[in-house]
Each structure stands twice: as C-alpha cells, then as structure tokens.
Amino acid sequence: MASVALSEIEAARRIIAETAVATPLVPSPHLSSLAGREFLLKLEIVQPMGAFKLRGAANAVMRLPEGTAGVTCCSTGNHGRGVAYAARRRGLRAVICMSSLVPQTKIDGIRALGAEVQIVGRSQDEAMAHSRRLVVDEGLVEISPFDDPAVIAGQGTIGLELLEQCPDLATVLVPLSGGGLAGGIAAAIKAVKPSVRIIGISMDRGAAMHASIAAGRPVEVEEVASLADSLGGGIGLDNRFSFELCRILLDDVVLVGEAEIYRALQTVYYEDRLVCEGACVVGVAALQAGKLAPSPGPIATIITGRNLDMKIHADIMQGRDVVLGDLTINGQPYHA
Numbered sequence: 001m002a003s004v005a006l007s008e009i010e011a012a013r014r015i016i017a018e019t020a021v022a023t024p025l026v027p028s029p030h031l032s033s034l035a036g037r038e039f040l041l042k043l044e045i046v047q048p049m050g051a052f053k054l055r056g057a058a059n060a061v062m063r064l065p066e067g068t069a070g071v072t073c074c075s076t077g078n079h080g081r082g083v084a085y086a087a088r089r090r091g092l093r094a095v096i097c098m099s100s101l102v103p104q105t106k107i108d109g110i111r112a113l114g115a116e117v118q119i120v121g122r123s124q125d126e127a128m129a130h131s132r133r134l135v136v137d138e139g140l141v142e143i144s145p146f147d148d149p150a151v152i153a154g155q156g157t158i159g160l161e162l163l164e165q166c167p168d169l170a171t172v173l174v175p176l177s178g179g180g181l182a183g184g185i186a187a188a189i190k191a192v193k194p195s196v197r198i199i200g201i202s203m204d205r206g207a208a209m210h211a212s213i214a215a216g217r218p219v220e221v222e223e224v225a226s227l228a229d230s231l232g233g234g235i236g237l238d239n240r241f242s243f244e245l246c247r248i249l250l251d252d253v254v255l256v257g258e259a260e261i262y263r264a265l266q267t268v269y270y271e272d273r274l275v276c277e278g279a280c281v282v283g284v285a286a287l288q289a290g291k292l293a294p295s296p297g298p299i300a301t302i303i304t305g306r307n308l309d310m311k312i313h314a315d316i317m318q319g320r321d322v323v324l325g326d327l328t329i330n331g332q333p334y335h336a
C-alpha cells in the first residue's frame, strides 16, 4: 500500500528549512463567527514564491544526487514555480512544461525565476507526457507535482506545523487537486492525531480526485476553465501514491462552485485583508456555502497560494463579471 512515513515528513522539514518558511496560522474573526468555532488560516501565501508547492519541490530537488543534469516537471503554475525556485537555489537547470490553459502571469513568474518554459497541448496530461520525453531525450529528472513521495513528504510538513500551532485542531480543509497536499497533510496528522478530520475541497468543474475516489481507481475528467485554475488537471491514470493516500486517509471530499469561489475571494480580501488565488479559498467557500458537516473544535484551512492575475482579482473585488474561456462568472458586489 502507498504510504509516506512520519519519519520522511520529519526529515523533509529539516531538508527544506532553509528554502521554505514555516508559515503563520492566524485566526479569522469573521469566519470564526460564521463557523461558530475557531476558524484558522494557514498562510502559505507568504512562501517566497507565493505558494506551498515550494515545500514539496524543495524536498525533491535538495535530495537529488550530485551531478544531476537538471530537473523538469509539468505544472499548472505553482509547482513549476516551486521547482524553478528550488533548482535555482541548487544551481540546477529547470525546464517547466505547461498546458495552454495556464494563465500568463504564472508563465511570466516562472521565467523570472530563471527556468525555461515549454507550452504543450491543452491539458496537464499532455504537458506531463512532454516532460517525460525530456527525461529520456535530455537526461533531466522529472519531479511530479503530486505523485512523488518526496513531494508529498514536503507538503506534509504543513501538517506537522498545524499540530504544533493548534494542538486541539479538529478539522483541516485542504484544497484538493492531484492530492499531494491533502495526502501529505493527512499522512502527517493521522500519524500523530488520527481523530483530526481531513477534508479535501475541489471545484465542481473537473474534480479529478473526487471522481477517481468515487470510481475506486484513477479516472480522467475533462479539464475546463475555473477560478481555481491551480486545482485543474488529472491525477494521472498511472497514479502510484497520492490517489491511495487520499482514498484511504481523507474523511470526505466537498465540491464548490465558481460563484462560491468568487465570493470567498471577496471575503478573504475584505474581511481578512488577504490577496489570494481561487484555489486557496475553496475551504472558505465550502464554509460559506454551508457545505461542511457540523462538528466541534477548531477548523483550519490552507491558504495555499497567491499567484493570480491581478486584473482578475481587481475585477472580482469590484464585483465585475469574469470571463475565463467558455466560463462567465457573474459579478456580485461584496456583502458580509
């Protein structure tokens, strides 16, 4: 059975300590009053490249042997950014493969970190196939965004921090895509305190892990535009680690809609004064939409990243419509 040991996650914490930061866990007064119990935000947006993915990427990159030719990956953006950042710190070449659905800001951000970017196809799976060709043709080492034990252990360090920062933690809401984050956090927390409920949250458009858990095996879903673009993409039909971890360790998976994500982005901005991307507010969206089963004790959600197009962010804060590919989300001004 796939698993990531607590000792691997503790080792990752030491390995990434100089590259990624231990992030603050702060209460949200507004969301706490809405939830009727303490609601905490784990601020991964303060990582140097703006998202938690630095943790997993740094653990994988720092563990590579001397003499490695370079690294490659496919990414909806933040993993590519994390790999680029970690590779530069180690002085390694990095080639990041992305699908044409990835927003331009994310591409620019990765080039600014000194990595090569190659745009291939219209889905994460096509970008992944290209990355695998680079392994054969150019001798690069591929780092999966979620299906690699070193990456999962790196993301799991968030779980260790959460338990130290809030020992009576009862529930964690984890934005869920390929499941490296949710699988890593669940592996860490369930090893120490199995009573904590770990709930994955995805957008209802193209939720690959949710569909795969329901089917009992990895399945493909159509990839579509979403405000939570970082949650797009498949889990890989040949998934080896993150699917089993999520299938076994997650207590539930909840889906949220685009209008709910839109409103949650406004809430964390106007109430908590945070700029973040759609993927990271799905936990807040689930709370606001009344989609969480009631249960006692503090809840934390992972505010996973802040790498979004600031023009879209400004439109949402002003209550304007947002058009993403075939999708239009009707604007609403913010009301508490």
Ligand SMILES: *Cc1c(COP(=O)(O)O)cnc(C)c1O
Pocket: 051, 053, 078, 079, 145, 146, 175, 176, 177, 178, 179, 180, 181, 182, 230, 231, 277, 279, 280, 304, 305, 306
């Ligand atoms: C990658 C990502 C996620 C989801 O992580 P997985 O390990 O793929 O489940 C959530 N939020 C942001 C901002 C991300 O970049």
